[in-house]
Amino acid sequence: MSDETIQPYRSLAELHQAAADAFCECAEQSLASRGVFRVALSGGSTPKRLYEMLAERSLNWERIHWFLGDERNVPLDSLDSNYRMICETLLEPARAPDENIHPVFVDLQNPAAAAETYEKTLRTHFPDQTMPAWDLVLLGMGDDSHTASLFPGTAALDETERWFVANWVEKLACFRYTLTAPAINSAKERWFLVAGKNKKQAIASVLRGERSPSHHPSQMIETTRMFVTEDAWTSNE
Numbered sequence: 001m002s003d004e005t006i007q008p009y010r011s012l013a014e015l016h017q018a019a020a021d022a023f024c025e026c027a028e029q030s031l032a033s034r035g036v037f038r039v040a041l042s043g044g045s046t047p048k049r050l051y052e053m054l055a056e057r058s059l060n061w062e063r064i065h066w067f068l069g070d071e072r073n074v075p076l077d078s079l080d081s082n083y084r085m086i087c088e089t090l091l092e093p094a095r096a097p098d099e100n101i102h103p104v105f106v107d108l109q110n111p112a113a114a115a116e117t118y119e120k121t122l123r124t125h126f127p128d129q130t131m132p133a134w135d136l137v138l139l140g141m142g143d144d145s146h147t148a149s150l151f152p153g154t155a156a157l158d159e160t161e162r163w164f165v166a167n168w169v170e171k172l173a174c175f176r177y178t179l180t181a182p183a184i185n186s187a188k189e190r191w192f193l194v195a196g197k198n199k200k201q202a203i204a205s206v207l208r209g210e211r212s213p214s215h216h217p218s219q220m221i222e223t224t225r226m227f228v229t230e231d232a233w234t235s236n237e
């Protein structure tokens, strides 16, 4: 990823404002050219305020479809559910049509089956495609360089055919649901939102460290834009 695709912001508020503007522009362009905007959203804390801001924008809610880039293996009403967070911050305040919202119907006892079911759902939205043709995938980055639920040293990093899998994460001692790297890279736009000095080392390793996707999974993503706060950024100088 070249440095011109990376924009450091003085504050998280400025990052969210810029990301909200860029999101709306991306949606408008997609709707104008394809009549639909299909986006996979990130979980975590960084995008929450962005989602709240988007709920206040005048988007064409009827023609936007909302998907999960990853999910935790918890009930959808759990405080740890990405779906719950996205509903509370964005989809409920915006009154997005239920039929446009596509949660992962988790199966605590059989996450592999739930992931296969979600992949089948995705394939109905992107028929006859080898990989999902998202208009946008929003991503965060962990301080261990993970993105979505592609964690270092996990089996999902090696997946080249599947779109969406259940991924055992040893360090968390749990399954996570995640898009695979090829199913993220097939998006027209792949954006990272990264904030906080605790992410500085991860960003430096991902962008400037040796190429080692098994240690730095975010290196697998062909990023088109990175929104980052200055306290998480080190320039190339």
Ligand SMILES: O=C(O)[C@H](O)[C@@H](O)[C@H](O)[C@H](O)COP(=O)(O)O
Pocket: 042, 043, 044, 045, 046, 047, 070, 071, 072, 082, 139, 140, 141, 142, 146, 147, 148, 149
């Ligand atoms: O399910 C999740 O938690 C996310 O999808 C995950 O990949 C997240 O984006 C990073 O862990 C960064 O999280 P923060 O934004 O909370 O730092």
